[in-house]
């Protein structure tokens with residue numbers, strides 16, 4: 001038994017006008033609740049410190065950079081690191097990273113029980129577009145504000161297990177989980193900010209989006225015999241709704257706990273990392289079953305190459 005008491009700390013909306021200190025206070029309240037419930041690890045959403053700013057078209061880079069963190073930790077988030085260390089609780093959260101040499105990433109970090117950053121991941125699958133798109137009901141400018149991640153999909157040994165991270169859209173791509181599972185990952189930590197509607201197909205609303213949210217994460221967990229913790233920033237941000245639906249999925253692909261609200265909500269579940277072993281030794285024993293000689297297209301081809309017309 002290697003049980004990790006995991007707290008999935010869903011955040012409700014963050015308005016564009018709200019500062020980081022307001023959010024950090026809400027995150028600390030969730031961390032206090034997590035401590036009272038015996039959590040060993042707390043998982044917060046993608047871009048947990050700010051509103052989901054890729055919905056806003058901004059040309060002035062100095063204004064855009066106000067949404068980014070230059071240092072991590074920094075003064076605004078230091079209380080989180082201090083209290084996590086005091087609680088001996090590992091922590092994961094997402095934020096917009098501006099590096100000293102001027103690169104912009106949609107980043108997620110993992111700390112150990114002492115508050116030390118032991119892992120960093122930069123979002124690889126960036127959805128949306130880079131120029132203002134008048135056809136859309138609202139903008140999704142992640143390709144404008146972020147560069148694709150340059151760290152790959154690493155995993156880290158910590159908390160007596162093997163952990164990996166992904167961010168939002170990454171959870172929709174099977175490659176994300178498989179690359180980590182080929183490194184033995186036992187738990188994947190994912191934050192997300194998912195608009196409740198498809199900006200290009202208004203008929204696709206929260207029900208369908210919540211269905212896809214579950215489907216993608218359950219598939220990833222099952223097909224790689226790992227735990228997946230997926231945590232939303234939810235609710236109405238300046239009139240733009242985001243789905244909730246934070247959930248924890250076990251290595252059999254079963255949802256073991258799911259958020260009920262679109263606000264700040266803590267889910268706590270005991271996750272036994274040993275539950276990943278049976279699947280990795282039987283149906284998803286990669287060494288015995290995979291046939292990589294037939295998988296070439298997956299890394300040699302980016303887009304589709306259609307068969308010749310007959």
Ligand code: ING
Nearest residue numbers: 127168169170172192193194195
């Ligand atoms: N948000 C959304 C997500 O992948 C999206 C964007 C939603 C893309 C639905 C495709 C379908 O959950 C982020 N931040 O990636």
